[in-house]
Amino acid sequence: MENQTIENMLVLTGLSDLPSLQLPLFLTFLLIYLITLTGNLLILLLIFTDSHLHTPMYFFLGTLACLDMGYSSVTAPRMLFDLLTNRRLISVRDCITQIYFFLFFIASEVIVLAVMSYDRYIAICRPLHYIQIMNWKACVQLVLIMLIFDAAHSLVHTVFLSKLMFCSSNTLQSFFCDIPQLLQASCSDIFINELLIFFSEIFFGVLILGATIYPYYPIITTVLKIQSSNRRSKAFSTCSSHLTVVFMFYSSTLFNYLRPNAKYRFTDDKVASVLYAILTPFLNPLIYSLRNKELKTSLSKTLHRK
Template sequence: MKNHTTVNKFVLTGLSDLPSLQLPLFLVFLLIYLITLTGNLLIILLIFTDSHLHTPMYFFLGTLAGLDMSYSSVTVPRILFDLLRERKIISMRSCITQFYLFFFFITSEISVLAVMSYDRYIAICRPLHYMQIMNWNVCVQLVSGVLVLSTINSLVHTLFITKLTFCLPNILQSFFCDLPQLLEVSCSDTFINVLFIFLAGILFGVGILGITFYPYIPIISTVLKMTSKHTRAKAFSTCSSHLTVVFVFYTTVFFNYFRSNANDHLVEAKLASVFFATVTPCLNPVIYSLRNQELKLSIRRALQRLQ
């Protein structure tokens, strides 16, 4: 009967149960979080203050930076808080709220990356009509559509989660409330949840992934036909930054959600979750800063103004 006792709280296993590692891990994740906030805030500030960056491409990049900060802020502060205490207990309400916000920002980021592919396609393949097609109204409508779609997707997942019953043992093999771990500790029938995950995976994992990569077929063809080396290098620079972010993000998403039972490989599962939830939003501003020449020039101009 103990295993069928319903619960309204969960115990997070965290990253490590060794007391000697709690403080070092706290410092590491605090540093990662500060780098994430600083890097993405810097990108948003540069885009907002530098008139050279007032283009649709950087509007979407600023949106991406805001999403990176947001979904990192859903998980990392909780990690830091739990590393300072012995028992890592979270209420069901807080857990489901964390899951909803995390899923919302992840879905939004996947969709924004797809929109950025479309933006690059218009800029490179139809440059003369770029500002007519990608005007500010269209940019706002695209981002608004992404947020509405992500809200609906996350809300449906969350509503299905709230219909489940959770029983002892109420231990989540993770450091935050994620979908696979919640389904594992449920004593209800999770068939509907798994079915919806499958359908959403087809839509976002296959559909939006196709929308993200398909524009690069005509983009690569157009870039290779360019006669100017400078124009070709600039096009490759912006596209390679975007493709690198897409590759890192999708690799961690698929490894985190489309693998065998997490209980079979706990260490690998936690490492995947750490990289997915905390390291990826920290890497994105670094990738764009190192690969994007216009951002480098904007940073130089900002430093010159400060001097």
């Protein structure tokens, strides 16, 4: 350590080193990013303008749309800038700042998905108590508590990341700053950081995931007992959209965070990172809008009015 120079700049390897792929990748991911913003803004617009969508379920869906826009905006603009300029240098301070916001949005999305499961459970299994339990005050309080908790959770991680030092191996095998790759590039003792990741994995990957999946047992049991085929189809459509998003989000995120460092394959890392950092917020509005009859009806009415 005494003979090594402490580096203040990090190098992102990006998506590809081939010059011929830079422009096609830039155009592809620019289109994906623009569709992500447009799709989520459209969902927000429909929820705000259509009084039929002023329900707790669509309040949380609107919250998810806001998180998706923030989530993708943390990583996509920087990736697009690097693809266009081929610069790929980022300061340690900027890198840790990016990680803070990325952790904040990813943790918030995890908790919102769990709250949406609870909301569907109350709506389907305890419909007579739905208005009393999921009132607007409770919905707003849930979101505020979630945001405060996630801000504190992200701050703890970034405080300990700020204590890391980077020497000769200052290359991050990714197109954005993420904790596993940052720890690999550090020449400091990362025991505390790995311990924080472990506790986060237990909380989000076990407790919150369990809270997200568990309500679906009574939900499915109740839905199968519904006599009306239209009501049963509507319930299954809403639940299947939510479960698809949950599976896609958790499978790619846990793939990136649960593997031992020694077994990392950088190509797989990048594929998983693209999936959960870029494609998940891109696919979420498509999944919900294509499988949600109320959103499609609201969109149709809005287009006909114009």
